[in-house]
Amino acid sequence: MNCPPTPPRNSLCIVSQWNMTNPDPSDIYFDSFRDPDRVCRLAACIRRELAGPITLMEVCGTHTMSVHRFGLRDLLPTELKLLSGPGCPVCVTPNNYYEQVRLLAQNRDVVLCSFGDLLRVPGRDGSLEDLRVNGADVRVVYSPAQALEFALMDPLKKFVFLGIGFETTAPLTAAVIESAQNECCGNFFVLSGHKIMPPPMRALVESGEVAIDGFLCPGHVSVITGDAPYRFLAEEKGKPCVIAGFEPVDVLQGLLMLIRQRNERRSAVEIQYTRAVRPEGNPKARELMQRVFCESDDDWRGLGRIPLSGLRIREEYVAYNAAQLIPPVEIPPEDLSGCICHKILRGIALPNECALFGEICVPDRPRGACMASQEGTCSIYYRYGR
Amino acid sequence: MCLAVPMKVTQIVGPNCTAEMSGITARVRLDLVPDVRVGDYVIVHAGYAIQRLDEQEALETLSLLDELSAHAAEE
Ligand code: SF4
Ligand code: SF4
Numbered sequence: 337m338n339c340p341p342t343p344p345r346n347s348l349c350i351v352s353q354w355n356m357t358n359p360d361p362s363d364i365y366f367d368s369f370r371d372p373d374r375v376c377r378l379a380a381c382i383r384r385e386l387a388g389p390i391t392l393m394e395v396c397g398t399h400t401m402s403v404h405r406f407g408l409r410d411l412l413p414t415e416l417k418l419l420s421g422p423g424c425p426v427c428v429t430p431n432n433y434y435e436q437v438r439l440l441a442q443n444r445d446v447v448l449c450s451f452g453d454l455l456r457v458p459g460r461d462g463s464l465e466d467l468r469v470n471g472a473d474v475r476v477v478y479s480p481a482q483a484l485e486f487a488l489m490d491p492l493k494k495f496v497f498l499g500i501g502f503e504t505t506a507p508l509t510a511a512v513i514e515s516a517q518n519e520c521c522g523n524f525f526v527l528s529g530h531k532i533m534p535p536p537m538r539a540l541v542e543s544g545e546v547a548i549d550g551f552l553c554p555g556h557v558s559v560i561t562g563d564a565p566y567r568f569l570a571e572e573k574g575k576p577c578v579i580a581g582f583e584p585v586d587v588l589q590g591l592l593m594l595i596r597q598r599n600e601r602r603s604a605v606e607i608q609y610t611r612a613v614r615p616e617g618n619p620k621a622r623e624l625m626q627r628v629f630c631e632s633d634d635d636w637r638g639l640g641r642i643p644l645s646g647l648r649i650r651e652e653y654v655a656y657n658a659a660q661l662i663p664p665v666e667i668p669p670e671d672l673s674g675c676i677c678h679k680i681l682r683g684i685a686l687p688n689e690c691a692l693f694g695e696i697c698v699p700d701r702p703r704g705a706c707m708a709s710q711e712g713t714c715s716i717y718y719r720y721g722r
Numbered sequence: 723m724c725l726a727v728p729m730k731v732t733q734i735v736g737p738n739c740t741a742e743m744s745g746i747t748a749r750v751r752l753d754l755v756p757d758v759r760v761g762d763y764v765i766v767h768a769g770y771a772i773q774r775l776d777e778q779e780a781l782e783t784l785s786l787l788d789e790l791s792a793h794a795a796e797e
Contacts, residue, residue: 479769
């Protein structure tokens with residue numbers, strides 16, 4: 337194989353300085369996929385095999401996090417350009433969703449249950465945290481199941497779970513709606529902002545705004561979907577796709593697999609993250625998701641309205657749909673002045689091209705969603721100093 | 723946001739299980755992953771197991787990689 341000798345552990349290989357303090361050394365799921373030796377060897381292979389400039393998109397915010405958190409960028413050649421895609425659900429949720437949340441919060445018997453990530457996202461009239469300061473009952477939950485537990489304990493209030501997330505998270509929301517039905521719980525609702533990943537990937541490729549040579553596909557979305565949703569990218573559009581995990585070894589191996597596909601002039605959907613992703617995905621989770629939700633046109637911050645990209649609660653489950661508690665909202669999906677999140681999410685601008693970045697807009701006082709979300713590109717660039 | 727972590731199942735009670743990782747214990751729902759057994763590793767997202775991890779596959783990925791890096795070291 338065409339790989340150079342392993343480079344000495346010099347400053348380039350900052351990963352060798354991670355401290356490996358896992359109590360169970362035999363644990364292959366943790367240590368092995370962070371092993372500095374493997375990371376350095378893979379990086380060397382990438383440097384050796386890359387035969388010219390290449391632009392790859394990591395679709396998923398968690399991949400962007402791994403690249404920066406583990407310092408992988410510094411191990412990679414500059415000719416390898418990495419773009420962050422629309423893969424953080426918090427960032428792509430448009431303002432009109434937050435406007436619905438604001439209307440719900442005006443209802444004094446409503447308790448909003450939200451993942452922590454959503455709290456600081458600035459909407460047109462402030463964030464969820466501002467709503468809480470102004471007296472709304474906003475509770476942070478780590479799981480949709482926890483929101484249902486609250487509802488069962490306090491039947492006099494209406495509990496609304498703010499359901500955002502892609503295929504990874506939507507089946508959980510579907511499961512909790514079924515649980516609510518089984519428990520005959522009449523005070524539990526979901527405001528669905530769930531979305532699916534392949535339509536925006538198609539939109540990005542078809543817009544032609546950025547030239548993308550291949551996709552690092554989201555591992556945890558694919559745990560549910562399997563490899564089928566990306567096949568059109570490989571087969572129709574000729575784009576190499578690799579479904580990768582999130583540890584440093586996973587990310588680098590995924591990138592190497594993409595480079596090899598291009599070197600061999602192939603485009604296929606390959607799975608690097610085989611320990612978690614089966615080609616057929618998780619059929620049980622998908623079946624549940626399809627029973628509760630149907631696909632509908634939906635708005636994305638940065639990408640506008642995309643056909644059949646959102647998940648709406650089906651009529652059969654309308655009793656659990658929080659949208660029935662408020663009038664329909666019609667506001668433009670994007671209206672935060674000065675923020676260029678909409679360009680960043682399409683891969684056509686980087687955070688430091690935003691005049692507000694790092695000065696007016698910082699993680700503690702975010703002006704746009706990409707700074708408010710932990711996995712937002714602006715937040716990652718700010719925290720990891722790029 | 724769709725962070726998901728591997729955890730080891732230590733006890734199963736109905737649709738719930740107890741799972742642990744590096745000394746942290748959590749209650750995890752099993753609605754989406756049938757036929758989980760005590761001792762299995764599952765991947766957990768927002769309080770739900772979303773898939774069983776396949777140890778054989780993990781080992782295979784690693785040995786493929788190491789084969790590749792052995793070549794890297796030789797040349
Ligand atoms: S730095 Fe802030 S204002 Fe600028 S694009 Fe990012 S989130 Fe928006
Ligand atoms: S795993 Fe899903 S939610 Fe998490 S960053 Fe990737 S695409 Fe986004």
